[in-house]
Amino acid sequence: DGGITQSPKYLFRKEGQNVTLSCEQNLNHDAMYWYRQDPGQGLRLIYYSQIVNDFQKGDIAEGYSVSREKKESFPLTVTSAQKNPTAFYLCASSTQAPALSYNEQFFGPGTRLTVL
Amino acid sequence: AQRVTQPEKLLSVFKGAPVELKCNYSYSGSPELFWYVQYSRQRLQLLLRHISRESIKGFTADLNKGETSFHLKKPFAQEEDSAMYYCALRRNSGNTPLVFGKGTRLSVIA
Numbered sequence: 001d002g003g004i005t006q007s008p009k010y011l012f013r014k015e016g017q018n019v020t021l022s023c024e025q026n027l028n029h030d031a032m033y034w035y036r037q038d039p040g041q042g043l044r045l046i047y048y049s050q051i052v053n054d055f056q057k058g059d060i061a062e063g064y065s066v067s068r069e070k071k072e073s074f075p076l077t078v079t080s081a082q083k084n085p086t087a088f089y090l091c092a093s094s095t096q097a098p099a100l101s102y103n104e105q106f107f108g109p110g111t112r113l114t115v116l
Numbered sequence: 117a118q119r120v121t122q123p124e125k126l127l128s129v130f131k132g133a134p135v136e137l138k139c140n141y142s143y144s145g146s147p148e149l150f151w152y153v154q155y156s157r158q159r160l161q162l163l164l165r166h167i168s169r170e171s172i173k174g175f176t177a178d179l180n181k182g183e184t185s186f187h188l189k190k191p192f193a194q195e196e197d198s199a200m201y202y203c204a205l206r207r208n209s210g211n212t213p214l215v216f217g218k219g220t221r222l223s224v225i226a
Contacts, residue, residue, distance in 0.1 A: 041218060104165070
């Protein structure tokens with residue numbers, strides 16, 4: 001698997017600390033997304049970016065922050081303000097498919113964050 | 117607001133039996149619907165999209181606008197079909213996020 005990489009695979013954090021999750025893609029995709037996956041909750045959107053230097057809040061953005069300084073990178077910072085940060089975090093990317101009305105999202109392998 | 121409902125958390129079927137994973141949605145416009153699958157220790161990947169009207173790994177899904185449903189079906193389940201399945205709805209056209217259901221875990225028993 002290439003395309004989208006996330007690091008680290010596992011991350012441990014003490015309460016009160018900020019931590020940054022990495023997401024890189026070499027697919028030349030314009031849009032990137034961060035989802036949080038919890039058992040029984042499905043995937044919920046945290047933030048997304050449709051173009052460099054622009055991003056939008058998703059459904060559960062509180063306690064998170066992002067940046068999009070480069071097309072290939074979309075790091076997510078989990079701040080100490082996030083009340084329940086222990087979860088599996090998935091990054092995705094997509095591009096406008098020419099002559100088609102859909103845009104497949106490709107997912108990274110995920111980062112499991114555990115707050116101790 | 118857009119919403120995707122998958123009523124079954126877990127579905128267990130015997131090998132060779134038919135499978136139907138239910139998905140209902142609420143959306144005021146023309147929906148774009150997808151099924152994603154996550155096999156054990158693998159990343160989430162696209163299985164089907166309604167616009168393609170294709171069959172992948174024996175699975176099909178038909179968009180029923182009258183019933184606002186997009187159920188995933190397979191006539192004969194295989195053990196390798198055991199996975200987590202998510203139904204998803206695109207909010208708007210273009211590079212926009214997906215709204216996911218809570219997922220259904222399919223377990224195919226030998």
